[in-house]
Amino acid sequence: MFSRTKKIYFQAVLVVVCSTSVNTVHADKPVIEIEIRDHLFWPSEVTVPANTKVKLLVYNKDPTSEEFESYELNREKVIMGNRKAVIFIGPLLPGVYPFFGEFNPDTAQGKVIVE
Amino acid sequence: MLLTSVVIVLREVLEASLLISVLSALSGVLGIHRRWIGWSLLFGLAGAVGYSFGVAAISDWFDGVGQEVTSAVMQLLIFLLLLMFTFLVAQDPGKQRFSGKLIVLVMAATVSLGVTREGFEILVYLYGFSADLPRFITILSGSVIGACIGISIGALIYYLVSALSYRLSLIAGLGLLALVAAGMLSQAVLLLIQADWLPSQFPLWDSSGWLPESSVTGQLLYALIGYEATPTALQASFYFGGLLLLLIVAVFAVRSREQAS
Numbered sequence: 606m607f608s609r610t611k612k613i614y615f616q617a618v619l620v621v622v623c624s625t626s627v628n629t630v631h632a633d634k635p636v637i638e639i640e641i642r643d644h645l646f647w648p649s650e651v652t653v654p655a656n657t658k659v660k661l662l663v664y665n666k667d668p669t670s671e672e673f674e675s676y677e678l679n680r681e682k683v684i685m686g687n688r689k690a691v692i693f694i695g696p697l698l699p700g701v702y703p704f705f706g707e708f709n710p711d712t713a714q715g716k717v718i719v720e
Numbered sequence: 721m722l723l724t725s726v727v728i729v730l731r732e733v734l735e736a737s738l739l740i741s742v743l744s745a746l747s748g749v750l751g752i753h754r755r756w757i758g759w760s761l762l763f764g765l766a767g768a769v770g771y772s773f774g775v776a777a778i779s780d781w782f783d784g785v786g787q788e789v790t791s792a793v794m795q796l797l798i799f800l801l802l803l804m805f806t807f808l809v810a811q812d813p814g815k816q817r818f819s820g821k822l823i824v825l826v827m828a829a830t831v832s833l834g835v836t837r838e839g840f841e842i843l844v845y846l847y848g849f850s851a852d853l854p855r856f857i858t859i860l861s862g863s864v865i866g867a868c869i870g871i872s873i874g875a876l877i878y879y880l881v882s883a884l885s886y887r888l889s890l891i892a893g894l895g896l897l898a899l900v901a902a903g904m905l906s907q908a909v910l911l912l913i914q915a916d917w918l919p920s921q922f923p924l925w926d927s928s929g930w931l932p933e934s935s936v937t938g939q940l941l942y943a944l945i946g947y948e949a950t951p952t953a954l955q956a957s958f959y960f961g962g963l964l965l966l967l968i969v970a971v972f973a974v975r976s977r978e979q980a981s
Contacts, residue, residue, distance in 0.1 A: 658920065668851070670848040671848070685779070709726060
């Protein structure tokens with residue numbers, strides 16, 4: 606009896622977990638694509654709507670790895686050479702949020718403008 | 721270039737070095753042999769090499785957020801291990817024939833995971849420059865300097881914690897571990913928000929004008945106690961909840977050890 610209750614409970618948890626992950630996958634979030642080429646972000650400025658969650662797709666076209674980092678956005682992610690990375694940002698208040706490539710901070714600079 | 725690599729590597733080394741120094745100081749205080757440190761460093765380095773080879777594939781897991789999830793799981797594990805460690809210290813020292821071995825395993829697992837996480841970032845960073853020899857040498861020199869500063873700070877903390885009286889060593893050591901653990905928990909929450917597994921919120925407060933995360937102090941505090949200038953309510957509640965939980969157990973630990981000694 607006990608184990609059956611436990612099993613049902615486990616299934617319920619599983620259903621909740623699965624449905625949340627399905628929701629997050631299919632939710633319509635704006636997608637913004639950014640490329641890293643020669644340790645530069647292309648484009649280096651992207652504009653996103655305020656109060657909206659946005660999916661950033663960062664393609665690293667350099668053979669070397671880079672770390673996407675932003676103190677203002679509270680984001681940090683290693684992107685290996687010739688790979689892409691998914692980074693969710695927002696919802697954000699209107700303003701300017703700089704980001705940079707931690708491995709090449711002299712050149713790899715960009716900003717997210719929230720309007 | 722040189723300065724960037726000093727800061728990057730210092731930040732990573734500092735987190736692991738703090739864990740190692742406090743746990744090894746507490747080993748001494750609790751009368752546990754420190755043989756476990758060498759082994760866990762080796763395990764950690766192997767883990768870091770393995771993770772850096774696998775990261776390209778891991779990143780693609782869970783629709784591109786595998787890296788966040790893996791890192792969050794490691795940080796969550798470090799939090800739980802530190803909680804377990806404090807619990808074991810709180811146990812009656814007279815009855816610890818079993819927990820004596822367990823406590824060594826818990827410390828070794830904590831350090832292995834810490835070194836895996838931080839070592840991975842350093843390896844990926846260094847590997848990125850390995851094709852360009854002159855630049856690589858600059859980066860490597862900066863990294864060595866950063867690592868030496870991080871290890872020195874760790875050594876300083878080790879001697880400070882060890883030099884205190886029995887009671888104060890326990891308080892300082894367990895207190896520092898509680899801060900590190902809370903930082904790990906809040907980082908894990910942040911990573912799961914970044915992965916869109918947890919709901920994201922507006923920041924609870926903004927202390928970036930007062931103490932920016934990009935400043936040297938901000939970066940050091942980030943590495944030591946998980947400082948965030950713009951945390952969300954979810955992060956802050958996990959941070960303070962985790963901190964409170966560990967501190968309560970730590971108070972019991974100090975009391976039970978005091979009575980025993």
